[in-house]
Amino acid sequence: MTQALDEIKIGGLGASRKRVEDDRFIRGKGNYTDDITLPGMLHMEILRSPLAHARIKSIDASKAWDIPGVHLVLTGEMMATRNLAWMPTLSYDTQAVLATDKVRFQGQEVACVIADDPYIAKDACEAIDVDYEPLPVIVNPKQAVADGAPVIRDDKENQPDNVVYTWEVGDAAGTDRAFEQADVISRLQLHYPRSHPSPIECCGSIADFNRATSKLTVYMTTQAPHIIRAAVALVAELPEHMIRIISPDIGGGFGNKVPVYPGYVCSILASILLERPVKWIEDKTGNLISTGFARDIYLDGEMALRSDGKILGVRMHCDADHGAFFSDAQPSKFKIGLLHSAFAAYDIPVAHLQARGTYTNKAPGGVAYRCSFRVTEAMFFQERMVQAAAGDLGMDQAAFRRMNFVADEDFPHRTPLGFLTDSGQYAKCLDVGLKAVGYEDFRKRQEEARAKGRLLGLGISTMTEPLGAGNSREYDILGIKMFDSAELKVHMTGKAIVRTGARTQGQGHETTWAQIVAHELGIPAEDIVVEEGDTDTAPFGMGTYASRSTPVAGAAVAMVSRKIRAKARKLAAHLLEVSEEDIEWELGRFYVRSAPDRGVTIQECAMAAYSNMPDGMEPGLENTAYYDPPNLTWPFAVYIATVEVDPATGVWDVLSVVAVDDCGVRINPMIVEGQIMGGLTEAYAMANMQFITFDAEGNCVGSNYMDYLLPTAWETPGFELHSEVVTPCPHHPIGAKGIGECAAVGGPAAFVNAVIDALSGTGVRNIDMPLLPDRVWEALTHHRDVSGAPPVRSDD
Ligand code: MCN
Ligand code: CUN
Numbered sequence: 001m002t003q004a005l006d007e008i009k010i011g012g013l014g015a016s017r018k019r020v021e022d023d024r025f026i027r028g029k030g031n032y033t034d035d036i037t038l039p040g041m042l043h044m045e046i047l048r049s050p051l052a053h054a055r056i057k058s059i060d061a062s063k064a065w066d067i068p069g070v071h072l073v074l075t076g077e078m079m080a081t082r083n084l085a086w087m088p089t090l091s092y093d094t095q096a097v098l099a100t101d102k103v104r105f106q107g108q109e110v111a112c113v114i115a116d117d118p119y120i121a122k123d124a125c126e127a128i129d130v131d132y133e134p135l136p137v138i139v140n141p142k143q144a145v146a147d148g149a150p151v152i153r154d155d156k157e158n159q160p161d162n163v164v165y166t167w168e169v170g171d172a173a174g175t176d177r178a179f180e181q182a183d184v185i186s187r188l189q190l191h192y193p194r195s196h197p198s199p200i201e202c203c204g205s206i207a208d209f210n211r212a213t214s215k216l217t218v219y220m221t222t223q224a225p226h227i228i229r230a231a232v233a234l235v236a237e238l239p240e241h242m243i244r245i246i247s248p249d250i251g252g253g254f255g256n257k258v259p260v261y262p263g264y265v266c267s268i269l270a271s272i273l274l275e276r277p278v279k280w281i282e283d284k285t286g287n288l289i290s291t292g293f294a295r296d297i298y299l300d301g302e303m304a305l306r307s308d309g310k311i312l313g314v315r316m317h318c319d320a321d322h323g324a325f326f327s328d329a330q331p332s333k334f335k336i337g338l339l340h341s342a343f344a345a346y347d348i349p350v351a352h353l354q355a356r357g358t359y360t361n362k363a364p365g366g367v368a369y370r371c372s373f374r375v376t377e378a379m380f381f382q383e384r385m386v387q388a389a390a391g392d393l394g395m396d397q398a399a400f401r402r403m404n405f406v407a408d409e410d411f412p413h414r415t416p417l418g419f420l421t422d423s424g425q426y427a428k429c430l431d432v433g434l435k436a437v438g439y440e441d442f443r444k445r446q447e448e449a450r451a452k453g454r455l456l457g458l459g460i461s462t463m464t465e466p467l468g469a470g471n472s473r474e475y476d477i478l479g480i481k482m483f484d485s486a487e488l489k490v491h492m493t494g495k496a497i498v499r500t501g502a503r504t505q506g507q508g509h510e511t512t513w514a515q516i517v518a519h520e521l522g523i524p525a526e527d528i529v530v531e532e533g534d535t536d537t538a539p540f541g542m543g544t545y546a547s548r549s550t551p552v553a554g555a556a557v558a559m560v561s562r563k564i565r566a567k568a569r570k571l572a573a574h575l576l577e578v579s580e581e582d583i584e585w586e587l588g589r590f591y592v593r594s595a596p597d598r599g600v601t602i603q604e605c606a607m608a609a610y611s612n613m614p615d616g617m618e619p620g621l622e623n624t625a626y627y628d629p630p631n632l633t634w635p636f637a638v639y640i641a642t643v644e645v646d647p648a649t650g651v652w653d654v655l656s657v658v659a660v661d662d663c664g665v666r667i668n669p670m671i672v673e674g675q676i677m678g679g680l681t682e683a684y685a686m687a688n689m690q691f692i693t694f695d696a697e698g699n700c701v702g703s704n705y706m707d708y709l710l711p712t713a714w715e716t717p718g719f720e721l722h723s724e725v726v727t728p729c730p731h732h733p734i735g736a737k738g739i740g741e742c743a744a745v746g747g748p749a750a751f752v753n754a755v756i757d758a759l760s761g762t763g764v765r766n767i768d769m770p771l772l773p774d775r776v777w778e779a780l781t782h783h784r785d786v787s788g789a790p791p792v793r794s795d796d
Helices: 062-066 076-081 118-126 141-145 172-180 225-235 262-274 284-290 375-393 397-404 426-437 439-451 509-521 549-576 602-611 669-688 742-758 773-782
Strands: 042-048 054-060 070-075 086-088 094-096 109-115 129-134 163-170 184-195 204-210 215-220 243-246 278-281 293-305 311-321 350-358 455-464 484-490 496-500 528-532 583-586 589-592 595-601 622-627 636-645 652-662 720-722
Touching: 042 118, 042 262, 042 284, 054 076, 054 109, 062 070, 070 076, 070 118, 070 262, 086 225, 109 118, 109 262, 141 311, 141 350, 163 172, 172 293, 172 311, 172 350, 184 375, 204 262, 215 225, 215 262, 225 243, 225 262, 262 278, 293 375, 311 375, 375 397, 375 455, 375 742, 397 426, 397 455, 426 439, 426 455, 426 636, 426 652, 426 720, 439 455, 439 636, 455 742, 484 509, 484 549, 484 602, 496 509, 496 549, 509 528, 509 549, 549 583, 549 589, 549 595, 549 602, 549 622, 589 602, 595 602, 636 742, 652 669, 652 742, 669 720, 669 742
Parallel strands: 042 278, 215 243, 311 350, 496 528, 652 720
Antiparallel strands: 042 109, 054 129, 070 109, 086 094, 163 350, 184 293, 204 215, 204 278, 293 311, 455 636, 484 496, 484 622, 583 589, 589 595, 636 652
């Protein structure tokens, strides 16, 4: 008789275990950067530019220095004497830490004051006199490349214009041939607006340089502590073992906390100069106006179609607005991130993509916000284009998609733009979604309603997302290869601690990593603690973004558990006095094959590792694994929304949302559902209400929560989630694919497609997000597309 444990009961794979971190979060016992107070700590505030583009004629900080309680005023000039006025970005560009020559976007960091408290520091910032000479302002790529446009980055040699890069991929000639053979050519043009991750906790840091030990400790809101350590080592020229980056609890990251911000650098320099801890906590406006924006991309594409519905080829052009500095924190060699993952779910013979990046007078941004590096834009364009194409062919939306999907048996599938997708059951997901939403029935109701003047619409969106950078062959940040790590220490009582190179920001790693160990070793999840975010204790890793934690760090957790199991097997053989080959494993226990009653538990093996190991065996039960994935993981999802548009006002209400997510094996189904609901909420907000843009002077319109609306439970619709399709990832040790961003990536097109569907017959092909009532009303009333591209009027 064997006695295998019940995996769900011990909190293993598939258990909807309650999130252990929530015990402290919901009791107010989280420990965020701003909760930390160090003895002798000073406070830093940043003076930001009111203008989007201006030459700095002079900065007079004398009045600020005179304010009692002020310890230091940092300006660009002072930073320059230490070679720190500029810093390298993660995309091989440079970014001003504090402006010296010019300001290049509204909200740019101009000076910092360090004082006894943040209020004195803020007042002192206002006492700094900056003499600006305004320059012409650029707020979109068209203006950036226009004849005579002022060169924003005149600080750079060999930068005669505002073009950051041009890049292309695919087969241009082959695509031309496909278009020659097309029966129908469908075209779509749109702008995916800027959006902002807007985590509840803003960015911040506490730098603490100890002259006696020469050690610099920085507590900071970062999703990638080891990358920050590497960047500080390089920029500040401090040796790595003298730098400790601690990322305490994080109140949401969503990509906003990947880049390196000037505030971090200034607090570090201030602490080195003053030899006291210096805390910088950004305010909401500072966060909204200056940190890691996302999207802001102009997409223009064409699809070559055969009259029976087969897609023959795709052509895409993209203009990306990067703001004043190219600071994308993305690990691919491709300047435009993974935009060329567009159309990966469809079996398209040939495609070509051209991309151009431009500098504008806006805060640097580009990739960050639940996105996997422009996959959000890729999938949005894909699904908007597919809807337009089906419409142009007069084909049913669902049938057109099904006919063109990559078939289940065609994996691994090489996409026309160069990716290798791993697995999926696309048509099955679509069928589950259509059934759940009552597709046929809805189409009938839609027609009946139309006859009565009511506008109902249904939008389908699908997405497949390349998640889990790297492999190290193709992905790196500043030359540091992408992989991740896990360290597992099993104590003698069989309790354990696992540490990884990732950094949770609310995703629940403290819960799910323990579940992977429980699955591999049979140690109950509640006996395992998870720790991340301290570079002095965590193994080297590349942090958490691009939903890479489960695909990479999670895989490392499984692999290190297997190393531990291999050693425990030797201990079991020793304890049972048989040879290793005679031992079998079942969850939590080794036993003798010929005598299953004779066994030892994993806990007994752990004790033996410290008290009764065989002669010659290294004591202890600890190990580390570094995992370099063979490929990205490719989850798939279908999101379907139904809406009703009020023709009188343009207001639209969501009637239902169905989500079918296939992220392979789910470690914790409840956490996965939480991720999907969160992503759909953000998708709805982007489609419906979030407005952050720029007027002609480069003023950031919407840099406050009156305009940039965060969805609350009141306006967020209900979501019906489906988990019945599971395609295990063929190359991940436990078959899991990433999920953290899927719904935010695929969700927006479902809502927009639904509203455009409701407007069918009016000739409207596109309304740019957010689909504010006035835009929908304008489209309906004037039968025309509505662009949301900046500049907007300030009173919009
Ligand atoms: N999970 C699972 N089974 C799977 C896949 C994932 O149980 N098959 C679990 C994971 O173990 C983890 C969570 O779901 O607890 C998300 O996992 P994963 O997809 O690996 O994504 P990451 O942990 O790498 O999180 C990053 C992703 C990104 S890039 C953004 S942006 C985002 C997101 O997660 N930011 C978030 N979700 C967020 N959720 C919260 N609460 N806060 C953020 O800042
Ligand atoms: Cu692009 S936002 Mo997440 O990858 O941190």
